[in-house]
Amino acid sequence: MEKPNTYAGVKLCVFDNVTTDPKEAGQIARNLGLDDALSYRLLRALASLGLLKEGPGSRFSITKQGELVGKDHPQALRGITLLEEGLGHYQIWKHLPVMIKDGQQNAFVHEYDCGAFEYAERNPEYAQIFNQAMSSYSRIYTQWVLEAFDKYDFSNIQHLCDIGGGHGHMLSHLLAKYSHMKGSVLELGSVIQNKELLWADKMNVADRCQHIIEDMFREVPSAGAYIMKLILHDWNDEEYVTMLTNIYNGSADSGRVFIVEHLVPDPDTSHFSKLFDIHMMCWGSGRESTVEEYSALLQQTGWNYVQTFYTKNGLIGIAEGAKSKP
Ligand SMILES: C[S@@+](CC[C@H](N)C(=O)[O-])C[C@H]1O[C@@H](n2cnc3c(N)ncnc32)[C@H](O)[C@@H]1O
Incomplete structure (x- = not known):
């Protein structure tokens, strides 16, 4: 209601x-x-x-x-409301009971005949609402990421690549805080082609930030570290493996990978991730995972699991992987 x-x-x-x-x-x-x-x-x-x-x-x-x-609130929950509670996403929830019965995670495809990112490519109105919502989420999540990373030593990381980094809200804030670093946002062309929406200029880090149009399943640029915020949860296990293997191959020998997700906690803890997981079930092929599952996935793709950082509120966690043994 x-x-x-x-x-x-x-x-x-x-x-x-x-x-x-x-x-x-x-x-x-x-x-x-x-x-x-x-x-x-x-x-x-x-x-x-x-x-x-x-x-x-x-x-x-x-x-x-x-x-x-409201429109002018700095956290702009408006964008999230228009996406998650709007007609486009409302329609997919009706498939939930049938999906759970049949074991086919295909609500979005069932409703729109293609996956959400392809739909966004074909439908500029959905793309605009989706990207606005991602920026809305970022206004909240970027602060959490900065907080979780508060004690992390970035001095050995010279180049950070944000895979599927949207309009670059999080990366621009990290570059503003760690002024020795340069960065790249790897994204689909449709997301980063409108330069006015990008954050690097607004945050005065454009001289250290490049935007790369590339398919993350195909190739990633060589970098010292990669960060993926709310990316892995969009995809299924096979897709996870392709993506993390790709990043492993692109990474420097001393490379790091940071997975920023809603990490599912113990069975007896009530947590937002367990609800967002059902949204992921309806929206795409992905799911929310535990830190043990991400750790196993890292090991499976050649990475060494290092540690996990949490925000104070525990709503997100950052799992770190290293290419060579730490
Ligand atoms: C759930 S959004 C997360 C965006 C951003 N990381 C954030 O947290 O706000 C997923 C992002 O992945 C991008 N994406 C999807 N498929 C991609 C692909 N094959 N290659 C590169 N980026 C892709 C989408 O355009 C979208 O911006």
Whole structure:
């Protein structure tokens, strides 16, 4: 019940129009060109979810939680809401019970006749929503990555390559923090062709950051270290192996690989990764894994598992692999 309401509020720009100054429901409807009676019921539902507050005389103001999905909030959860709760992804969830019964992880293909990345290549509207959402996720996750890496010694890493690095939000922040490093974002052409969306310029690291259009299953540039954030969980075991082997072959002898994922903890721990895993089941061929599974995968592809770093909130972990024995 929560999701369609929040999506409708974001889509109709409710969270950009309602402020901390209470405003009458009819006025909000007029500002946004909405039906009076129906929009009042949506506002009331959003207030019930804690995103707005309803006061006397049907006057609504925004709450701290509601501000999170507004257009101007620095964490921009708006992009995530438009992707994950929008029609495109909503449709794939209906295949969940049948998939679990049949053992075929194919909801996206079932619905759209191709995988999500191919769909994004063919459908610019989906691509725009998807890439915006990835940048929204990055605004949150980059901070976690910086925090998890806080004590890590980057002095031996001269070139860091971010595989499937989107618009380069995380890599640009790492380059800004570790000023001796240069970096490359390896991505699909459709993602990085619009230069205005790239972060390197905005973060003043463009002179140390290149953008490479390449298929990560084909070739990766030679680098001292590779980072993959929310990449492996998109793919199945066979695809994992191709990707990590490719990176192993491209890497310098002293190379490192950092796998940034929602790591699945013990059976008795309730964790976001166990829920996001079901989203991955519907969206693609991948899954969320435990650190033991990533460690085994690293060993299988020639890497030595070194260690895992966690954020304070434990929501993500970074598993490190080394090409030569540490
Ligand atoms: C789930 S997103 C993660 C993006 C980014 N790492 C982040 O955390 O925000 C996966 C990324 O992989 C990229 N990608 C998918 N297939 C690829 C391929 N074959 N070669 C290179 N990049 C690819 C997509 O364009 C997308 O940006």
